[in-house]
Amino acid sequence: MTSSCIIRHFEHYAELGPEEKELLASLxxxxxxxxxxSLVWQQGMxxxxxxxxxxGWACSLRNMENGSxxxxxxxxxxxxxxxxxxxxxxxxxxxxxxxxxxxCPFPKQHxxxxxxxxxxxxxxxxxxxxxxxAILIERLINLGRRSAREKVAHFLLEMAHRLDKACADxxxxxxxxxxxxxxxxxxxxxxxxxxxTLNELKQQSLTASASDGVVILDxxxxxKVAGFDPEYLQEDVESLLHNISDAPTLVNNSSGG
Amino acid sequence: MTSSCIIRHFEHYAELGPEEKELLASLxxxxxxxxxxSLVWQQGMxxxxxxxxxxGWACSLRNMENGSxxxxxxxxxxxxxxxxxxxxxxxxxxxxxxxxxxxCPFPKQHxxxxxxxxxxxxxxxxxxxxxxxAILIERLINLGRRSAREKVAHFLLEMAHRLDKACADxxxxxxxxxxxxxxxxxxxxxxxxxxxTLNELKQQSLTASASDGVVILDxxxxxKVAGFDPEYLQEDVESLLHNISDAPTLVNNSSGG
DNA sequence: CGATGGATTGACAATATTCAAAGACAGTGG
DNA sequence: CCACTGTCTTTGAATATTGTCAATCCATCG
Numbered sequence: 025m026t027s028s029c030i031i032r033h034f035e036h037y038a039e040l041g042p043e044e045k046e047l048l049a050s051l052x053x054x055x056x057x058x059x060x061x062s063l064v065w066q067q068g069m070x071x072x073x074x075x076x077x078x079x080g081w082a083c084s085l086r087n088m089e090n091g092s093x094x095x096x097x098x099x100x101x102x103x104x105x106x107x108x109x110x111x112x113x114x115x116x117x118x119x120x121x122x123x124x125x126x127x128c129p130f131p132k133q134h135x136x137x138x139x140x141x142x143x144x145x146x147x148x149x150x151x152x153x154x155x156x157x158a159i160l161i162e163r164l165i166n167l168g169r170r171s172a173r174e175k176v177a178h179f180l181l182e183m184a185h186r187l188d189k190a191c192a193d194x195x196x197x198x199x200x201x202x203x204x205x206x207x208x209x210x211x212x213x214x215x216x217x218x219x220x221t222l223n224e225l226k227q228q229s230l231t232a233s234a235s236d237g238v239v240i241l242d243x244x245x246x247x248k249v250a251g252f253d254p255e256y257l258q259e260d261v262e263s264l265l266h267n268i269s270d271a272p273t274l275v276n277n278s279s280g281g
Numbered sequence: 282m283t284s285s286c287i288i289r290h291f292e293h294y295a296e297l298g299p300e301e302k303e304l305l306a307s308l309x310x311x312x313x314x315x316x317x318x319s320l321v322w323q324q325g326m327x328x329x330x331x332x333x334x335x336x337g338w339a340c341s342l343r344n345m346e347n348g349s350x351x352x353x354x355x356x357x358x359x360x361x362x363x364x365x366x367x368x369x370x371x372x373x374x375x376x377x378x379x380x381x382x383x384x385c386p387f388p389k390q391h392x393x394x395x396x397x398x399x400x401x402x403x404x405x406x407x408x409x410x411x412x413x414x415a416i417l418i419e420r421l422i423n424l425g426r427r428s429a430r431e432k433v434a435h436f437l438l439e440m441a442h443r444l445d446k447a448c449a450d451x452x453x454x455x456x457x458x459x460x461x462x463x464x465x466x467x468x469x470x471x472x473x474x475x476x477x478t479l480n481e482l483k484q485q486s487l488t489a490s491a492s493d494g495v496v497i498l499d500x501x502x503x504x505k506v507a508g509f510d511p512e513y514l515q516e517d518v519e520s521l522l523h524n525i526s527d528a529p530t531l532v533n534n535s536s537g538g
Numbered sequence: 539c540g541a542t543g544g545a546t547t548g549a550c551a552a553t554a555t556t557c558a559a560a561g562a563c564a565g566t567g568g
Numbered sequence: 569c570c571a572c573t574g575t576c577t578t579t580g581a582a583t584a585t586t587g588t589c590a591a592t593c594c595a596t597c598g
Binding site: 084086088089092093094096107108109110111112113114116117133136137139140143146147149150151152153154155156157158160161163164165167168169209210211212251255256258259260263264267268270271 | 341343345346349350351353364365366367368369370371373374390393394396397400403404406407408409410411412413414415417418420421422424425426466467468469508512513515516517520521524525527528
């Protein structure tokens, strides 16, 4: 089918040598198709695969004993999902598609191998893990110290920015396929309150609703409402690459010198 | 002074070869002493160093425009702090000591070098980054979908468990040097409400207060209150090591085979 | 001893939740 | 083309939870 989506993703950050491409390609099994609402994995299962998101959206979530749930993060095309489970034998959260999606699995145990073979890829993976953390802490701030209005606004903007970077070419980045229920569970609010908050924003023409989700109309104004600063989404690939080429060469990989 | 605290930390996870010890030791500058309340680093500064916590507690936090703040995580002896900043040129949050503390700095740019030289250390660092994420998502769930009572209880238990693993030998792990203000800022609550919640717990003899913090009296009962499950704190080092020894040897590092 | 940082309290207000019911909309099958 | 179904959205009223303000208390420290 489509050629390796993992390669496409990493090329987004740095130029890859032929060996690196080969390495990445070898990790990737056939892309797998998941209809909307599929459980990609479930808490407690063996964490044996990572995935890249080729198309569609997914989210990780945790079901609580009392029936409520917390959505931890959403994933858009280009994202790598599951790195968080590297430290654990079993999955620590559920992963669900929220639109029809195509995901590209690759086995977790090969990551260790890859780390040894390509310094560049190793560093890029580490960078992605760090970025994931940055996103999580911003979500933490969102949950802890912002009003419902700010929460909704900030969240929408984050997702739009992530779309910008990942797939400005193939999608309308102001159009987010999110139900109010999902947003509520992500923001720690009730559905009813998300609805009311969203309606406020609509009345000010900052957002609108589409048949299958939310639409951002006015990013600038919305940024003011949210106090949004996209800095935490901008990785510093440049100095990473610089560090890599500075370090003594011990491994026989390419990636110029 | 003290011999390398980084080595001590990593030996907690796996047996290190002499080369790995050397590598780690070379990273570490002289341990540095910080009085209680020091700003170790500030948002926006160059993120050029990581630290291990040798003694004392620290926390990362973000100051909000409206004067409030969000504490992101606390760090206890043995923790590595700053991995999150790997992807970024500038620090994305503040780091502050909350007791007198000794931290061991090591330069960020050497991490890349280290990744190339020791497969074991590379994987362990990656594992720690994944664990950090696990802690963050648990804090997320805490903020999003638990009552004040559950928040406080869950948080106290997490910190106690982390102390258990890190320094059961040198400290009373039920004794946490946390003010109510800090807890409030970590849990997204007001100080007043933390106080009331804590008083409830005290009246049920689940916790008590000491001159310099909180004391956990009854972990079992508190776990019930919180719905606490420590699984997310247990890394699976064993299968990680297994994966490492399975992977083909390309790098000239030790760590048996 | 006064100064400081933290803990505690009460009264009141704001914010968000719950419950329950109805409306909108797309997809399905007759 | 229409009724039927399921999912998502919208609304109102009552309630619960948590926040704010302001004052007091308490211990520690120089």
